[in-house]
Every structure is written in C-alpha cells, then in structure tokens.
Amino acid sequence: MTKYRYKVLQEEIKHRCRELLLQDCESLEIEVLKGVVSSDHIHMHIEYPAKHSISEIMKQFKGRSSRLLQKEFPSLEKRLIKHQLLYRPICLKMIGNDKEGFISSLPPTSWG
Numbered sequence: 001m002t003k004y005r006y007k008v009l010q011e012e013i014k015h016r017c018r019e020l021l022l023q024d025c026e027s028l029e030i031e032v033l034k035g036v037v038s039s040d041h042i043h044m045h046i047e048y049p050a051k052h053s054i055s056e057i058m059k060q061f062k063g064r065s066s067r068l069l070q071k072e073f074p075s076l077e078k079r080l081i082k083h084q085l086l087y088r089p090i091c092l093k094m095i096g097n098d099k100e101g102f103i104s105s106l107p108p109t110s111w112g
Helices: 011-027 054-072 074-079 099-105
Strands: 031-037 042-047
Touching (some): 054 074
Antiparallel strands (some): 031 042
C-alpha cells in the first residue's frame, strides 16, 4: 500500500513496479499465483519456500521496489514525506490445503 494511499502507481510506474516485484520473486524462488497492481496498492498471492519468512520477503519487496522506483522516477519524491513510498501494513492469509478454492475466489490476474 502506498503511503497515505496516494495513487502514484500509474502507467510507467505501475509497469515498472510489477517488473521489480517479479524480479524479486524469481530471485527468492517465489511463484506468483495471482496478483494485481492497483493505483495505490498491490495484491499478490504467492507460494514461497519455507526457508524464507514472510517478513524477509516483504522487506525485499518493499525496500528494493521503493528505492528503485524513487530513483527511476524522481517525480515520486514530490508526493512523498521522507522518501516513504510504501506503507508498512500487510495482509497475510494462510490458505493451507484449500489453495485451489482460494485461488479461484480471487479476481482475475494482471500478472500473466
């Protein structure tokens, strides 16, 4: 989620954010099952190896993407306070054995 829900994930920034997150997923051996980048937040349904903690994954996602987006798009700094692009809270849901039922209940993906 962007800081103060600013709608800054638009056009080129939105596409670049998606690319950066997919690069992170590849480097951490994470599979994106579904996901969407909205103008002020990101939804990702991922499957990750047990060797990574969710806090480690989120730190990688948020830290790297925020840093690189601000470097590549200086216009972002005008809307930000203390260079904070992404807000801290995350929503984590464990789906266990009902993976297929949960995935089918999600909206269509834009990651394909």
